[in-house]
Amino acid sequence: xxxxxxxxxxxxxxxxxxxxxxxxxxxxxxxxxxxxxxxxxxxxxxxxxxxxxxxxxxxxxxxxxxxxxxxxxxxxxxxxxxxxxxxxxxxxxxxxxxxxxxxxxxxxxxxxxxxxxxxxxxxxxxxxxxxxxxxxxxxxxxxxxxxxxxxxxxxxxxxxxxxxxxxxxxxxxxxxxxxxxxxxxxxx
Amino acid sequence: xxxxxxxxxxxxxxxxxxxxxxxxxxxxxxxxxxxxxxxxxxxxxxxxxxxxxxxxxxxxxxxxxxxxxxxxxxxxxxxxxxxxxxxxxxxxxxxxxxxxxxxxxxxxxxxxxxxxxxxxxxx
Numbered sequence: 001x002x003x004x005x006x007x008x009x010x011x012x013x014x015x016x017x018x019x020x021x022x023x024x025x026x027x028x029x030x031x032x033x034x035x036x037x038x039x040x041x042x043x044x045x046x047x048x049x050x051x052x053x054x055x056x057x058x059x060x061x062x063x064x065x066x067x068x069x070x071x072x073x074x075x076x077x078x079x080x081x082x083x084x085x086x087x088x089x090x091x092x093x094x095x096x097x098x099x100x101x102x103x104x105x106x107x108x109x110x111x112x113x114x115x116x117x118x119x120x121x122x123x124x125x126x127x128x129x130x131x132x133x134x135x136x137x138x139x140x141x142x143x144x145x146x147x148x149x150x151x152x153x154x155x156x157x158x159x160x161x162x163x164x165x166x167x168x169x170x171x172x173x174x175x176x177x178x179x180x181x182x183x184x185x186x187x188x
Numbered sequence: 189x190x191x192x193x194x195x196x197x198x199x200x201x202x203x204x205x206x207x208x209x210x211x212x213x214x215x216x217x218x219x220x221x222x223x224x225x226x227x228x229x230x231x232x233x234x235x236x237x238x239x240x241x242x243x244x245x246x247x248x249x250x251x252x253x254x255x256x257x258x259x260x261x262x263x264x265x266x267x268x269x270x271x272x273x274x275x276x277x278x279x280x281x282x283x284x285x286x287x288x289x290x291x292x293x294x295x296x297x298x299x300x301x302x303x304x305x306x307x308x309x310x311x
Contacts, residue, residue, distance in 0.1 A: 006226050013221060017255065063222075065258035071223040121221070121231050124238065125253040152195045156202045161242040166198055170190045177189075 001074055003113025004038065004102075010071045011040045011098055012122045017062075018044030018096065021129055023122075027112070028136035029179060034104050035084075041097040047090040055088065075100055082106035115175055116168035119144070123167065124159045133171065135178040142174035214248030215294055216269040217241075222256035228263035229282070236283035237266070240290040249294060262308060268293060277305040 001007050008025060015023045020042035028037045047055060054060040056076060061069025075098070076086040083103040090096040102109045115133070123131055123146060135142040149167070150158055157163075219225070219234040234251060241249050257265060262279035268289070269275050276299050278289060285303055292298050301307055 001227055006231065009221070009231060010223050010226050013223075013226075013253075013255070063256060065256050066224075066260060069223075074223065117231055117235060121234055121253070124251065125221075125234075148192060149195060152192055153199050156199045160198075160202050161238065162198050162202055163195070164238070166190075166195065173190055 001078065001110070003111045004078075005113030005115045005118040007075045007078060007100075007110075008038070008040065008115070009118040009121060011075065012118070014071060015040070015042035015044050015096070016122075016126055016129065018042065018046070020044030020095070022132070023129060024132040024134070025119075026134040026136070027115070028134075029104060031104060031138070036102040036104050036109070038100045038102070039097065041095060043095040046092050046094045046096055048092040052088065052090050072098075078102075078110055082109040084109075112175070112179065116171035119171055120164045120168050124164055127158045133174075135174055137178045139178055139180075142178050144171060144174065214250060215246075215271065217249060217251045217294075218267040218269065219251065219253050220255065220257055220263060220265040220267075221253040224256055224260035225263045225265065230264040232283050233264045233266065233281045233286050236286035237290065240287050241294070244290065244295060246290075246294060259305070262305065265305075278303045279305045279308045 001010070012023055012025070023042045024040070026037075026039040028039075029035070055069070055072050058068055058070050058073040061067070063069065072088065079086040079100040079102055083106050085099070085101040087099040088096065089099075119131065119133060131144070131146045133144040144167070146158060149163075153163065217237050219230050219237070221230050221234070234253065237251050241251065254267075259265060259279065264281040266278045266281050266286070266289070267275055268278070276293070278285070278300070281303070285300075289300055289303065292300050
């Protein structure tokens with residue numbers, strides 16, 4: 001994966017496969033302490049402790065179309081190669097939480113990427129799911145809640161092209177305000 | 189600063205256009221979006237489809253996603269299901285090829301044979 005936004009899209013697909021109806025993505029940075037924390041949580045089917053351990057094994061997948069499952073192992077590797085950390089907490093029928101921490105200034109840390117693109121790809125194909133995107137830094141706080149958007153829209157679907165474009169611009173602006181000037185990089 | 193209030197404007201504009209739209213059975217574009225697809229560039233391909241379909245005002249075409257269908261080495265994979273449920277599978281897609289598929293296949297009804305899984309196998 002080239003950037004964090006693609007990892008996020010991959011993890012969101014896992015949540016969707018687990019029949020989640022609420023998916024929350026939280027990205028927080030602390031430039032003083034030099035860390036970026038990514039936290040994705042859902043209310044999907046969850047995993048029991050046995051599957052949970054296997055999920056981090058690249059040679060395990062619940063899929064029948066192929067023999068490998070690289071989504072979680074790749075994110076774990078992306079975090080660990082830049083002095084970061086990875087954790088996954090899940091309970092059968094209790095949803096799943098994924099934490100990945102990255103050292104911002106480490107040379108191997110992936111750029112943030114196009115978070116807006118990731119969100120509209122996920123939203124447009126699954127408009128029935130509630131997505132929440134939270135961004136945090138010392139500069140402030142940003143939140144996009146698709147339930148709130150849907151309420152404003154009334155009868156108009158969130159998948160309308162003009163709405164998707166607006167959502168992308170709204171998110172891009174949030175990223176810029178919270179994380180700094182350069183869109184595709186964490187400003188530190 | 190953008191605010192949620194702006195959405196209301198867009199909503200009103202969209203509502204006017206909605207009444208013109210028909211509900212006839214349409215064409216489905218399905219983009220494979222699992223780890224393999226995402227890593228190979230499925231997200232820009234999906235974006236190209238959405239943009240191109242909107243540009244040409246194709247109201248009866250929907251874009252959705254699916255998981256891995258098992259040909260990871262040929263990702264990004266896109267399936268097009270027409271009104272009768274007939275399926276064409278395109279492989280090794282790019283945003284440029286997506287534009288071509290929208291124009292030739294979806295608009296004009298001519299399958300881009302050279303981009304299909306049958307033609308691309310062994311390439």
